[in-house]
Amino acid sequence: MDGSDALLVCDGVTKRFGSLAAVKDLSFTARRGEILGIGGPNGAGKTTLFDVLSGLNPATSGRVRLDGQEITRAAPEAICHAGLARTFQLNACFDSLTVRENVQVGALFGRAARGLPGLRPSPEAEEATEAALALVGLEGKAGLVAGALPVLDRKLLMLAGAMATRPKLLLMDEPVGGLTHAETDQMMAAVRRIKAQGVTIILIEHVMRFLVALSDRVMILHHGERIYEGPPAGLVADRTVVDVYLGEGASARLAALLRETAP
Numbered sequence: 001m002d003g004s005d006a007l008l009v010c011d012g013v014t015k016r017f018g019s020l021a022a023v024k025d026l027s028f029t030a031r032r033g034e035i036l037g038i039g040g041p042n043g044a045g046k047t048t049l050f051d052v053l054s055g056l057n058p059a060t061s062g063r064v065r066l067d068g069q070e071i072t073r074a075a076p077e078a079i080c081h082a083g084l085a086r087t088f089q090l091n092a093c094f095d096s097l098t099v100r101e102n103v104q105v106g107a108l109f110g111r112a113a114r115g116l117p118g119l120r121p122s123p124e125a126e127e128a129t130e131a132a133l134a135l136v137g138l139e140g141k142a143g144l145v146a147g148a149l150p151v152l153d154r155k156l157l158m159l160a161g162a163m164a165t166r167p168k169l170l171l172m173d174e175p176v177g178g179l180t181h182a183e184t185d186q187m188m189a190a191v192r193r194i195k196a197q198g199v200t201i202i203l204i205e206h207v208m209r210f211l212v213a214l215s216d217r218v219m220i221l222h223h224g225e226r227i228y229e230g231p232p233a234g235l236v237a238d239r240t241v242v243d244v245y246l247g248e249g250a251s252a253r254l255a256a257l258l259r260e261t262a263p
Contacts, residue, residue, distance in 0.1 A: 007032045007200045008053070008084075008169055013062035015045075015052050015224075022048040024224040025062070030169065035191070035201045037215030037232070039208070041245055045224035046204045047089070050171050053202075054086045055079040067168060080110050083168035089177060091154035093161070095147030099138055102146050103129045103160045110165030125164075132164040135197075136190045152183045159190060163199075170194065172203040176210050184210055208246075208254050213261060220245060233258055 008030040015023040023045045030036050038046050051057035053064060055076035064072045071079050085106075093102050107125040121129065133139045136156040141149070146157060155175060162170060175191070176184045184207065191214055195201060205211045211218065212232035220228040220241050228234070228241045235241050236255040246254060 005031050007067055008202075009063075009065045010053075011063045011065075013049075013052060013059045013064060015048055015057065016060040022224050023052065023059075026221075026224070026226060027062075028219060028226065028229065030200050030202055031216075032200055033195070033198055034216040035195055035203065035214050037211045037218045038202065038204045038221065039206065039211055039218060039245065040221035040227075043223075044221040046221055047173055048224075049221070050086060050173055050202075050204065053079075053171060054084060077109075077113070080165060080167075081112055084171065085110065085162035085165045085167035085169070086171040087155075087158045087162050087173060087175060089174045091151065091158060093146045093154060093157050095145070097146055098142065099144050099146055099149070099153075099157055099160075100129060100133065100142040102157055103132050103164045106161035106164035107132070110161075128164045128166060132160040135163055135193055136160045137186070151178055152186065155179070155187065156190060159194075163194065167199060169200045169202070172201060172205075174204055174206065176205060176207050188214060208250070209257060212254065212258065233262075 006029040011027050013023055013026045014021060026049070040046055048057065052059045055074055058073050063070065066082055066084055069082055071082060104121050104125060107128040108121055133142055136159050138153065138156055138160055141153060149157060176187050179187060188210060191201065215232055217230065218232050218235060219226055222244050227244065228238050235246065236251050236258065242248065242251045
């Protein structure tokens with residue numbers, strides 16, 4: 001692969017908690033404009049990897065570079081300002097603020113360090129806020145108090161807040177956990193709109209329909225190590241993935257799904 005194609009480069013990344021290595025000597029890249037899907041059993045190190053990339057829990061060893069910039073030991077806010085945004089498994093937002101006000105927080109503080117932000121958002125922040133709301137389909141709910149939103153809208157709100165920072169790379173941690181089939185389709189549409197804007201996406205997901213439909217490549221982790229990396233269609237043919245993650249039943253269902261969605 002041409003080095004200029006890589007937006008994120010992880011080189012020998014390890015994260016230890018005492019004697020436990022949650023991520024072990026992991027090297028991979030995320031290419032510009034692609035969706036890289038990450039799967040694996042609970043405890044495989046997926047969320048820990050996101051914590052490392054976003055600076056919440058820096059790597060014990062190894063290097064992480066974003067668009068050529070070293071971010072291995074950078075603070076979370078510096079990594080955000082460098083162009084990496086993240087959503088979480090839990091629906092994090094300011095419950096007492098409106099939908100619009102929540103997104104304004106990302107637009108105001110997610111792109112540059114600020115001292116005194118002023119009494120009202122700048123025109124640039126307002127533009128970023130409205131664009132993010134429209135991107136995820138929440139423009140009609142901008143005046144609602146966030147704490148009263150249903151689960152899907154809270155997830156979309158978290159996504160809008162991340163997009164208001166105008167990231168180069170978006171990390172999404174289990175974006176459709178707890179959603180219905182129809183709600184999953186809505187989230188899928190939002191992710192495709194984000195990709196169409198040129199944003200690189202790395203997503204963690206257990207819902208295989210979502211993972212394989214969106215991902216250009218898939219990486220499966222187990223005990224902090226990569227056991228598979230390649231096209232989604234190759235998952236069902238990989239004996240290790242079937243044995244430690246999918247199981248025979250899920251593998252058969254996934255194979256049927258891949259046949260149905262094949263071009």
